[in-house]
Amino acid sequence: MNSIDSSRLLAEMQRMAQAADSGSSIKNVDIAGKPASGDFSDLFSQALGTVNELQMQAGELSDRLVKGDPGVTLAQSVLAGQKASIAFEATLQVRNRLVQAYQDIMNMPL
Template identity: 45%
Template sequence: MDIKAAALLAEMQSLQGEARNMAAVQETAPRQDFAELLGQAVNKVNGLQQTTGDLRTRFELGDPAVGLEQVMISAQKSSIAFDATVQVRNKLVESYKTIMNMPV
């Protein structure tokens, strides 16, 4: 079996250059903390629920600028967002329990 050292060396140098380029791209990409992302998601759900509550109140008080369809769509959006957040929380708790039950 004949291995061509020059070709292998050239291939390794090429891969090394690509790895350096990828590392440079990763360093310049903004990093977001998971807790920050989760906090933003919870804040967005809270905002949707507050908007829905405001629209419901305005509709109940007879505000002509607010239609029933707006209230119902807003309620569905906030309900779906809340359900999705609860599912993410459930998965996180399940993952935490799995990790804590792992033998060390």
């Protein structure tokens, strides 16, 4: 397990404080840590792609475990499955909130 490096955390907090004081914006990043673009549809497509990759990896690890691959442990397979499940549930909640917001807007009186 990785230990917490307090000097690195302090330096990161100071960098963020300086960015906030100078008025510069902190760049958005996606789940994979890549810089995020500004268009919501692109962000949602990237998120769906990431969820799909996680599910494919979980399925592959599960198949390899069932086939008896010695390089795959039960813990790896279960962990990959849980990551994929959590990512899918988060994406589903975003979709549900988008649908609800759309319905709220459509039901507003003119």
